[in-house]
Amino acid sequence: MGLRCLLGHDFGEIEIEREREEEGEExxxxxxxxxxxxxxxxxxxxxxxxxxxxxxxxxxxTAETVSAGVAGEEPSAE
Known part of the structure; x- marks a missing residue:
């Protein structure tokens, strides 16, 4: 922080920053x-x-989800 900003900063317009990282399978x-x-x-x-x-x-x-039995439905108790 500079001495000129002792009483407050003079912020300008908002800038948008985008960052992309690959971590394993995500x-x-x-x-x-x-x-x-x-x-x-x-x-x-x-x-x-x-x-x-x-x-x-x-x-x-999708293949892994179906083979694991997690198709969004619970098995019936018949």
């Missing part, structure tokens, strides 16, 4: 809204959202 996408001070370059994160999705193909995931 993909993590992070979206941040950031404001930057025009005088001292101090950054403030306004919001941050993370989305985690599977990298596996849908056909492979």
């Amino acid at each position: 993909m993590v996408v992070t979206v941040r809204e950031v404001k930057t001070c025009a005088r001292c370059d101090h950054r403030r994160v306004v919001s941050e959202n993370k989305e985690v999705t599977s990298i596996r193909p849908p056909a492979e995931a």
Whole structure:
């Protein structure tokens, strides 16, 4: 923080940053809204959202789900 910003920062417009990481079989996408001070370059994160999705193909995931018996229905007790 600069001496000029002792009484407060002069934040500009909100900037959007996107970051994508692959971790194993997952993909993590992070979206941040950031404001930057025009005088001292101090950054403030306004919001941050993370989305985690599977990298596996849908056909492979469906086959595993059906073979495990997790088709969304409970077995009947007959």
